[in-house]
Amino acid sequence: MKRIADSTVRRLSLYLRFLEDFEQRGLETISSDELAQRGGTTSAQVRKDLSFFGSFGKRGLGYSVPELSRRIREIIGLGREWRVIIVGAGKIGAALAQYQGFAQRGFHIVAVYDSSPEKIGRSWNSQTIRDIRQLEHDTAREKPDIAVLTVPSEAAQAMLDRIVKAGIKAVLNFAPVQLQAPPDVTVKSVNMAMELEGLSFALTNRD
Amino acid sequence: MKRIADSTVRRLSLYLRFLEDFEQRGLETISSDELAQRGGTTSAQVRKDLSFFGSFGKRGLGYSVPELSRRIREIIGLGREWRVIIVGAGKIGAALAQYQGFAQRGFHIVAVYDSSPEKIGRSWNSQTIRDIRQLEHDTAREKPDIAVLTVPSEAAQAMLDRIVKAGIKAVLNFAPVQLQAPPDVTVKSVNMAMELEGLSFALTNRD
DNA sequence: GCTAACTTGTGAACGAATTCACAAGCCCCC
DNA sequence: GGGGGCTTGTGAATTCGTTCACAAGTTAGC
Ligand SMILES: NC(=O)c1ccc[n+]([C@@H]2O[C@H](COP(=O)([O-])OP(=O)(O)OC[C@H]3O[C@@H](n4cnc5c(N)ncnc54)[C@H](O)[C@@H]3O)[C@@H](O)[C@H]2O)c1
Ligand SMILES: NC(=O)c1ccc[n+]([C@@H]2O[C@H](COP(=O)([O-])OP(=O)(O)OC[C@H]3O[C@@H](n4cnc5c(N)ncnc54)[C@H](O)[C@@H]3O)[C@@H](O)[C@H]2O)c1
Numbered sequence: 001m002k003r004i005a006d007s008t009v010r011r012l013s014l015y016l017r018f019l020e021d022f023e024q025r026g027l028e029t030i031s032s033d034e035l036a037q038r039g040g041t042t043s044a045q046v047r048k049d050l051s052f053f054g055s056f057g058k059r060g061l062g063y064s065v066p067e068l069s070r071r072i073r074e075i076i077g078l079g080r081e082w083r084v085i086i087v088g089a090g091k092i093g094a095a096l097a098q099y100q101g102f103a104q105r106g107f108h109i110v111a112v113y114d115s116s117p118e119k120i121g122r123s124w125n126s127q128t129i130r131d132i133r134q135l136e137h138d139t140a141r142e143k144p145d146i147a148v149l150t151v152p153s154e155a156a157q158a159m160l161d162r163i164v165k166a167g168i169k170a171v172l173n174f175a176p177v178q179l180q181a182p183p184d185v186t187v188k189s190v191n192m193a194m195e196l197e198g199l200s201f202a203l204t205n206r207d
Numbered sequence: 208m209k210r211i212a213d214s215t216v217r218r219l220s221l222y223l224r225f226l227e228d229f230e231q232r233g234l235e236t237i238s239s240d241e242l243a244q245r246g247g248t249t250s251a252q253v254r255k256d257l258s259f260f261g262s263f264g265k266r267g268l269g270y271s272v273p274e275l276s277r278r279i280r281e282i283i284g285l286g287r288e289w290r291v292i293i294v295g296a297g298k299i300g301a302a303l304a305q306y307q308g309f310a311q312r313g314f315h316i317v318a319v320y321d322s323s324p325e326k327i328g329r330s331w332n333s334q335t336i337r338d339i340r341q342l343e344h345d346t347a348r349e350k351p352d353i354a355v356l357t358v359p360s361e362a363a364q365a366m367l368d369r370i371v372k373a374g375i376k377a378v379l380n381f382a383p384v385q386l387q388a389p390p391d392v393t394v395k396s397v398n399m400a401m402e403l404e405g406l407s408f409a410l411t412n413r414d
Numbered sequence: 415g416c417t418a419a420c421t422t423g424t425g426a427a428c429g430a431a432t433t434c435a436c437a438a439g440c441c442c443c444c
Numbered sequence: 445g446g447g448g449g450c451t452t453g454t455g456a457a458t459t460c461g462t463t464c465a466c467a468a469g470t471t472a473g474c
Contacts, residue, residue, distance in 0.1 A: 004412070005431065006405065013404045014385065031451065039385060043451090044433055051453060059452040060440035076404050077411025084403075091302040096399075098298055101383065107403050146406055170406040172399070176308065178221065178246060186409040188402045192303075192379070195395045196291075196314050197220045197283050198213065199353055199377040202393040204284025205211070212461065238421065250421090251463055258423060266422040267470030 008049050012072050014039050015046065019069040031062035082107050083144040085168075087159055088151035089114035089122075089129045092174055096148060097124050110144055115155075132159075139166040149173040160187070215256050219279050221246050222253065226276040238269035289314045290351040292375075294366055295358035296321035296329075296336045299381055303355060304331050317351055322362075339366075346373040356380040367394070 018038045022030055032043040032050075039046070050056055050068075053075050057063045073079055084107050086093050096102070097112055114120055115132045122129050130138065147163045149156060149171055156175035163171060164185050173179055173189040181187045225245045229237055239250040239257075246253070257263055257275075260282050264270045280286055291314050293300050303309070304319055320339045321327055327338045337345065354370045356363060356378055363382035370378060371392050380386055380396040388394045 004408075007431075009405055009408045010401055012408075013401045016404075017383070017385075033451085042433070044435095044454095045431095047451095047453060048432075055453060057452050058440065059438070060442095060450050062451065075408070075411075077407040078404065082403075082407060082410075091305055095298040095302045101400060102403065105400055105404070107407075145410060146403070170410050172402055172406060176224070178224075184413075186406055188405055190397060190399060190402060192397060193308060193312055194217055194220045195379055195397060196289075196309065196353070197285065197312070198216055198395055199379060199393055200284040200289060200314075201211075201216045201219075201282070203289075203352060203377050204282075206391075214461075240421085249463070251465090252461095254421090254423060255462075262423060264422050265470065266468070267420050269421065 002052065004052055008052065009076070011039065011041065011045070011049050012076060015049075016069065016072045016076070016078075019065055019072065022065045023069055027065050029062045030065050030068070032057070034062075078106050080106065082146055083110045083142065084108060084146045084148060085111045085113065085139075085144045086148045086150060087113050087132070087135070087163065088149065088155075089116075089119045089124075090150060090152075093148075093150040094124065096150065097127060107146070110142060111138060115151075135162060136166050139168065144168060146170045146172065149175060151175065153177045209259065211259055215259065216283070218246065218248065218252070218256050219283060222256075223276065223279045223283065223285075226272055226279065229272045230276055234272050236269045237272055237275070239264070241269075285313050287313065289353055290317045290349065291315060291353045291355060292318045292320065292346075292351045293355045293357060294320050294339070294342070294370065295356065295362075296323075296326045296331075297357060297359075300355075300357040301331065303357065304334060314353070317349060318345060342369060343373050346375065351375060353377045353379065356382060358382065360384045 015035055018035060019030070032046040036043045036046045054071070056068050056071050084102070086097055086109060089112050093112065097109055102109070109127060112124065112127050112129050113132045113135055114129050119129050120131045145168070147168045147170070149159060149163070151159050153175045156173065156177050157179055160171060160173070160179050160181060164181055169185050171181070171185065171187045173187055176191050176193050179187055179189070222242055225242060226237070239253040243250045243253045261278070263275050263278050291309070293304055293316060296319050300319065304316055309316070316334060319331065319334050319336050320342055321336050322339045326336050329336050352375070354375045354377070356366060356370070358366050360382045363380065363384050364386055367378060367380070367386050367388060371388055376392050378388070378392065378394045380394055383398050383400050386394055386396070
């Protein structure tokens with residue numbers, strides 16, 4: 001298959017959100033143009049994005065909302081449940097662990113780890129915080145798919161190495177550092193400081 | 208001035224992080240190649256990024272670490288302190304309000320707002336949560352530069368409209384919705400669900 | 415002062431992503 | 445069953461971002 005741009009995947013994700021919204025409101029069909037308007041893009045962009053994966057619409061009519069919804073879910077890989085672990089039970093780990101939005105989309109938190117004796121053993125809605133030393137052992141048994149990394153920056157690379165060694169192939173990192181991982185492991189980073197600096201730049205450089 | 212790509216600004220932000228690290232370790236100069244290696248890019252990319260703003264290096268030698276550091280800070284607009292408010296004192300708002308990393312880079316949280324009577328009046332390290340009804344009044348007096356939006360999705364667009372009306376020109380949004388704002392207001396969104404779906408796609412579509 | 419070894423800064427070439435533009439297909443109505 | 449009005453799907457054109465490649469400048473050593 002042709003390589004798909006990251007931006008395309010992000011937009012599919014966005015379209016899916018609108019489709020679910022439309023589905024709930026009982027709408028039957030939608031045009032590329034309506035989808036584009038919601039997403040702040042163009043109808044050609046929507047059609048091109050979809051065309052990488054097949055042709056799902058009817059000329060003259062548009063797309064069937066439930067069908068397109070199903071197809072995009074399939075493309076993104078949301079047809080199954082994903083097992084997620086959180087490494088680092090700090091403030092941001094807490095927010096994520098208690099967030100309902102992830103489970104709704106099939107991302108289930110199956111374990112939370114920390115290294116601090118003060119945290120280990122405490123419970124957060126139905127999850128007991130585990131000792132990070134159990135990571136390798138648990139992973140071998142429970143086979144999580146995705147790790148969310150929310151440890152301090154200094155510990156991030158070392159923990160990523162352990163996560164990778166334990167066999168996990170996808171990581172969402174919140175530490176504001178550039179991480180190194182082998183090519184078969186996908187690492188995405190959420191860097192809020194960088195976003196704020198983007199705002200600073202925009203405020204500073206307006207004409 | 209020529210329009211600067213978003214990707215360029217993000218990389219400048221990244222370079223700055225490395226430069227600060229080098230500065231701390233007392234290094235005097237650095238080449239575009241060293242910077243590139245840390246950032247996972249190429250030396251040509253580094254030089255091109257910088258060239259949009261001037262020429263800061265010495266041929267044959269490289270860049271002076273403290274000077275380049277200073278220049279990038281200036282470009283991004285970090286030469287001053289930014290006043291930030293948080294709208295929505297929930298779980299993610301709490302994590303952000305208590306995060307030290309922002310203040311270190313000049314982003315100071317000057318107020319936190321919520322609509323819930325249970326939250327209003329409570330204190331989070333030196334910040335008392337204020338009633339959202341004070342937003343317009345406070346903003347007129349305190350002139351914050353940036354708003355961080357951490358309210359539930361349903362409330363996000365309405366709150367953005369109020370923030371915009373109050374005169375704030377930059378917003379960092381955490382609600383997983385597509386927001387509409389006038390062109391003179393910069394809105395950046397952090398959408399974690401989208402990142403997780405990117406990982407799901409990567410895991411699903413490997414060869 | 416001259417040469418060798420480096421490294422920057424930048425047009426030009428390239429490649430990727432977006433937008434254009436239109437033929438092909440579908441529906442509805444007369 | 446034919447025409448008009450819509451909307452898709454997709455090559456071609458365009459725009460945007462990255463990489464190449466090299467002249468120009470700097471330092472150090474002799
Ligand atoms: N809090 C925020 O709003 C925020 C925003 C942006 C980025 N971040 C980043 O997210 C990360 C976590 O931030 P936080 O505010 O939650 O910090 P925190 O200090 O509240 O939490 C970090 C947790 O990680 C645990 N930990 C440390 N080393 C560990 C290890 N080796 N293995 C397992 N657990 C370990 C600590 O015990 C602590 O519980 C940091 O890298 C921070 O820079 C946080
Ligand atoms: N918690 C997470 O990890 C996480 C992750 C991704 C995205 N988000 C998004 O971030 C947003 C906040 O999430 P959260 O988990 O902190 O939710 P939360 O329910 O803990 O917090 C939301 C807060 O906003 C307040 N609020 C509601 N309406 C308001 C209004 N009109 N004005 C001011 N305050 C108002 C509520 O009283 C509450 O305190 C949501 O949009 C959520 O989808 C959260």
